[in-house]
Amino acid sequence: MKMHRFEEIWLIFAVVIIVGSMVITGYQAFALGMGPPSGKEVIDPQKVDETAPFDNPGVFEVGDKEYEVVMTLQAFSFDPGEIEIPAGSTVHFKMTSKDVVHGVQIVDTNVNAMVPPGHIQTITQKFDEPGEYLILCNEYCGTGHQLMSATVTVK
Amino acid sequence: MESAVNQSFVQKTSERTMKFLGTNPKDAKLSLTFFAVSFVALLIGGFLGLLQGLERAGVITMPAWFDYYQTLTTHGILLILIFTGAFLIGYLYAGVSHTLGGLLPKVRKMGWISFTLIVIGTVVVASQILIGEASVLYTFYPPMAASPWFYIGLVFVVLGIWVAAFGVFINVANWRKRNKGQHVPLFSYFATGIFILLFVGTLGVTYEVLTLIPWAFGWTDTVNVMLSRTLFWSFGHTLVNVWYLTAVSAWYVAVPRIIGGRQFSDTLARAVVFLLVVLNVPGGFHHQIVDPGFSEGLKFMHVFMSLSIGFPSLMTAFAMFAMFERAGRKKGGKGLLGWFKKLPWKDVRFLAPFIAMATFIPAGAGGIAQTNFQLNQVVHNTLFITGHFHLTVGVSVALTFFGIAYWLVPHLSKRVMTPLVNKLAIWQVVLWTVGMAFMSGAMHTVGLFGAPRRTSFTTYNESAQALGWDPYLILVAVGGTLLLVSVVMVVCIVFHLMFKAPKGETEFPVAEVEDDAAPTPKWTERWSVWIVLMIAVISMGYVIPLVDLVMNAPPGSPPFKTW
Numbered sequence: 001m002k003m004h005r006f007e008e009i010w011l012i013f014a015v016v017i018i019v020g021s022m023v024i025t026g027y028q029a030f031a032l033g034m035g036p037p038s039g040k041e042v043i044d045p046q047k048v049d050e051t052a053p054f055d056n057p058g059v060f061e062v063g064d065k066e067y068e069v070v071m072t073l074q075a076f077s078f079d080p081g082e083i084e085i086p087a088g089s090t091v092h093f094k095m096t097s098k099d100v101v102h103g104v105q106i107v108d109t110n111v112n113a114m115v116p117p118g119h120i121q122t123i124t125q126k127f128d129e130p131g132e133y134l135i136l137c138n139e140y141c142g143t144g145h146q147l148m149s150a151t152v153t154v155k
Numbered sequence: 156m157e158s159a160v161n162q163s164f165v166q167k168t169s170e171r172t173m174k175f176l177g178t179n180p181k182d183a184k185l186s187l188t189f190f191a192v193s194f195v196a197l198l199i200g201g202f203l204g205l206l207q208g209l210e211r212a213g214v215i216t217m218p219a220w221f222d223y224y225q226t227l228t229t230h231g232i233l234l235i236l237i238f239t240g241a242f243l244i245g246y247l248y249a250g251v252s253h254t255l256g257g258l259l260p261k262v263r264k265m266g267w268i269s270f271t272l273i274v275i276g277t278v279v280v281a282s283q284i285l286i287g288e289a290s291v292l293y294t295f296y297p298p299m300a301a302s303p304w305f306y307i308g309l310v311f312v313v314l315g316i317w318v319a320a321f322g323v324f325i326n327v328a329n330w331r332k333r334n335k336g337q338h339v340p341l342f343s344y345f346a347t348g349i350f351i352l353l354f355v356g357t358l359g360v361t362y363e364v365l366t367l368i369p370w371a372f373g374w375t376d377t378v379n380v381m382l383s384r385t386l387f388w389s390f391g392h393t394l395v396n397v398w399y400l401t402a403v404s405a406w407y408v409a410v411p412r413i414i415g416g417r418q419f420s421d422t423l424a425r426a427v428v429f430l431l432v433v434l435n436v437p438g439g440f441h442h443q444i445v446d447p448g449f450s451e452g453l454k455f456m457h458v459f460m461s462l463s464i465g466f467p468s469l470m471t472a473f474a475m476f477a478m479f480e481r482a483g484r485k486k487g488g489k490g491l492l493g494w495f496k497k498l499p500w501k502d503v504r505f506l507a508p509f510i511a512m513a514t515f516i517p518a519g520a521g522g523i524a525q526t527n528f529q530l531n532q533v534v535h536n537t538l539f540i541t542g543h544f545h546l547t548v549g550v551s552v553a554l555t556f557f558g559i560a561y562w563l564v565p566h567l568s569k570r571v572m573t574p575l576v577n578k579l580a581i582w583q584v585v586l587w588t589v590g591m592a593f594m595s596g597a598m599h600t601v602g603l604f605g606a607p608r609r610t611s612f613t614t615y616n617e618s619a620q621a622l623g624w625d626p627y628l629i630l631v632a633v634g635g636t637l638l639l640v641s642v643v644m645v646v647c648i649v650f651h652l653m654f655k656a657p658k659g660e661t662e663f664p665v666a667e668v669e670d671d672a673a674p675t676p677k678w679t680e681r682w683s684v685w686i687v688l689m690i691a692v693i694s695m696g697y698v699i700p701l702v703d704l705v706m707n708a709p710p711g712s713p714p715f716k717t718w
Contacts, residue, residue: 007473014469017523018462025458025527029451036454036528039447042709045298045380075717099715100299101380103536107605107620112445112532116380117298118709119447134618138536138607140292142299142717143224146613 037113037123039094045117048072048098065089073115074098076144078135083152090126091152103139106152114139127154182252183567185266187653189245190564192274193238194649200233201642208594208635212628213612223611224290224718229281231293235548236312237277239398242556243353244269244319246401247346249563250408251323253663254340255330258322265322269315276311279304290718292609294387295367297378300714303371306364313357313364320350338675341424342665345404347682348428349397355689356393356436359386370714377711381448382704385440389697392439395548396464400431402555403471406508409559410475412664413504416482419474421668425679427474430467433688437696438464444531449700454528460696461526468519475512503580504664507558510588511551518546521599536609538631539602542595550591554584557645562661564652571659576648583644586637594634601627 003011029035048054053070057079060068065088072079073095085091095104097117105112106125115121127133137148203226209215210223217223248266252258258266282304283289289301323346327339339347363386370378407424411417418424440457443449483494499505521543524530534540561580565572572580602608606624615621678684 004477007477010473011466011470014466017469018459018465021462021523021527022455022459025529026455029455029528034529035451036444036532037447038449038451038454040450042448042707044710045712046710075715099712100717101296101384103607105536105605105607107618110529110532112535114443114446116296116384116447117712118380121447132619134605134615134620136605136607136615136621138610139296140224140609142715143222143290144717145224145609146611147615149615149618151618 037121039119039121041120042118043096043120045097045099048096053094054096059083059085062092066092068092068094071095071104072098073102073104073137073148075100075142076137076148078104078137078148078150081150083135083150085127085152085154087130087154088126088128089154090124092124093122095121095123100141101139102137102141102148105136105138107134107136109133111135112138127152130154179252179257181263182248182258182266183569185258185263185270186245186249186252187564187567188270189241189248190560190567190649191653192270193241193245194560194646196233196237196241196277197642198646200230200238201639203227203230203233205635205639208632211610211612212632213625214629214632216612220287221285222290224292225284225287227609228284228290228292232280232284233277235293235394237273239401239548239552239556240312240316241273242560243349243398243401244273244316246556246559246563247323247349248319249567250342250404250663251326251346254342254665255326259326259329262322262326265318265325269319269322272311272315272318276308276313276315279308279311281308283308287718294391296387297367297370297380297383298712298715300367300371300716303368306368306371309364310361310368313361316353316357320354323347323350338421338680340665341418341421342404342408344425344679345400345408345428348432349400349404351682351686351689352393352400352432352435353397355693356390356397360390363387373714377713379704379708380712381446382701382708384446385443385697385700385704388439388442389436389693390439392442393436395544395552396431396435396438398548398552400428402508402511402552403427403431405555405559406471406475406512408666409562409664410505410508411478411482411666412662413502413562414479414482414499415486416478416666417669418666418672419478419481421672421675422679423470423474425675427467427470429679429685430470431464433685433692434460434463434467436689436693437461440696440700441526441531444526444528445535448704453700457696458526458528460692462523465519465523468515472512472516501577501581503577503584504558504562506581507554507561507584510584511554511558514546514550514554514588514591518543518551522547534602536607537602538598538606538608541608542598542602545591545595545598549595550588554587557584557587560645560649561652562664564649565656565659565661566663568653568656569658569660570652570656571661572652572656576651576656579644580648583641583648586644587641590634590637590641592634594631594638597627597630597634601631 057070062068095115097115101116111125113121113123133152135150210217283302289305291301363383369375437460441461480494483497486497488494488497601624
């Protein structure tokens with residue numbers, strides 16, 4: 001099969017796009033620690049309320065300007081529903097679902113993760129700019145899905 | 156010597172093609188029946204799409220007895236399963252009949268069985284959504300549980316698709332036995348690849364659905380949520396690529412003939428088919444990049460598997476424009492871009508697939524971008540994704556299907572498209588393109604701002620961030636309105652071509668290879684090799700996560716009805 005030189009150049013360009021994507025994505029994920037949320041812990045989805053730490057959801061200070069948010073998601077709310085932290089804080093979210101599959105997204109940040117029942121999802125975000133951030137459920141979870149939201153207030 | 160053999164083979168096929176021009180009437184009836192169902196599904200699904208757009212923008216409020224999520228579930232299933240599925244079978248059966256000299260009587264019967272199963276399945280599924288027992292959307296993620304009849308209906312649809320697939324396998328195998336040493340005509344090669352992909356791609360989801368039925372009946376207590384989700388996506392993305400490959404078949408087979416050109420390269424076209432078949436199934440995993448339960452390393456391998464599907468598409472991009480240039484220059488196009496003007500812009504059979512291809516450039520680029528980890532995390536489950544697949548499936552696939560219908564329907568009904576109808580069809584295509592540009596453009600933009608997909612009208616307690624999305628949602632509704640006008644037009648034109656247009660002969664365009672084309676190597680026909688490679692790639696992608704999901708599974712989930 002003879003190939004035109006332009007076709008060869010084009011296909012090399014195609015390979016460069018793919019390899020380039022892999023290099024950049026891989027570098028960001030493994031060298032800069034910007035990999036996607038990939039919590040590996042599991043939990044009995046029918047016993048969330050009795051299992052630590054989800055028996056006590058809330059915002060916990062774990063260091064200087066560093067917080068852990070233990071959060072449960074259920075149709076159609078987040079618990080805790082209001083989070084207040086000082087500007088410049090780093091927040092580690094630890095989340096699980098008590099019923100169906102939910103998704104958590106914080107608008108204007110890179111927080112975006114799936115939270116299916118039975119799994120514990122984790123994601124970290126630093127909040128520099130003061131303001132009110134909207135947390136919303138971005139996986140359809142039932143008739144009240146559009147009402148499922150919470151807020152992060154950064155002071 | 157070899158090229159002389161190839162030459163006579165080409166002549167023989169084109170003679171055979173000529174002899175059977177006007178597809179066997181019994182086969183034509185089968186395909187037309189599929190098209191009727193397909194375009195009725197488009198009409199209903201499109202109408203529901205508009206209602207959704209209007210509700211999401213806050214213009215109307217859907218009644219409680221048929222709310223936004225019922226609308227959305229029906230819209231998704233009708234358009235991504237039934238419109239496309241029925242069209243695919245009608246089109247591929249007509250083409251197989253045309254290029255292989257008629258369907259075997261047995262296969263024709265299988266076609267009708269497939270039709271019956273799909274219609275029964277669709278009616279059962281739709282009835283469950285209508286009575287409010289299945290507002291689970293097209294993805295039906297457990298532990299949200301629909302009525303068991305919803306899943307049983309889906310099984311019928313899948314069985315219908317399988318019967319159609321095996322019909323084509325039997326017909327092609329029979330032809331190969333009767334024509335030893337010859338290449339299966341390119342169209343039927345595409346049909347084989349498409350149905351292999353569709354069959355293998357539906358295996359995982361079928362297993363999922365079979366575990367959901369006893370669970371929804373209450374015979375089993377719990378279900379493995381992440382296993383179900385992973386099996387679903389082994390199917391979910393493969394399915395859209397099946398529609399895409401079907402559109403591509405028309406780009407390679409019919410479009411060159413329509414513009415008075417020749418095939419760019421038979422070997423390349425076949426390579427695109429088997430590459431898409433071999434590489435496709437693990438591609439669906441990129442829907443799970445922000446899921447828990449999988450390591451980053453595994454996800455990284457899947458980024459590569461998803462991106463690799465881009466390669467055959469980039470091959471296609473080159474082949475198409477090279478073919479256009481050749482055809483344009485043959486017609487006397489001079490200079491760097493003179494050939495471009497020589498293309499038949501006023502022929503809807505060309506215009507529709509051309510816009511479809513051109514749209515695949517931004518659509519494919521968006522796809523490559525959002526497969527990468529960090530970019531995926533920005534847009535996952537936002538309206539950006541909805542905008543993306545309204546470009547890929549909603550334009551690249553749908554417009555190609557319309558372009559096909561504009562010659563295939565009159566070909567099958569032994570009628571012709573008049574210049575006036577051609578002009579109307581051009582307006583239909585233009586309206587569709589403008590409507591989608593508004594809708595998809597606004598969805599992409601507002602998705603980047605964070606507006607979630609699959610969510611009815613909401614202000615999230617007057618959140619300032621969410622209120623900023625409203626102007627874009629209005630644009631989505633404007634696009635949707637234009638699209639519905641276009642849907643009504645295409646449905647009217649198709650039924651006009653089926654029953655009312657003047658009698659006559661319309662060609663089934665099948666492009667021939669260039670006179671000096673190199674012969675296609677024999678290895679392209681080795682489906683056994685491609686299937687083994689396909690299984691190898693699927694195993695690479697799925698053995699580790701599936702074993703992990705089963706062995707290290709958390710306790711399962713009981714069914715929930717949250718609507």
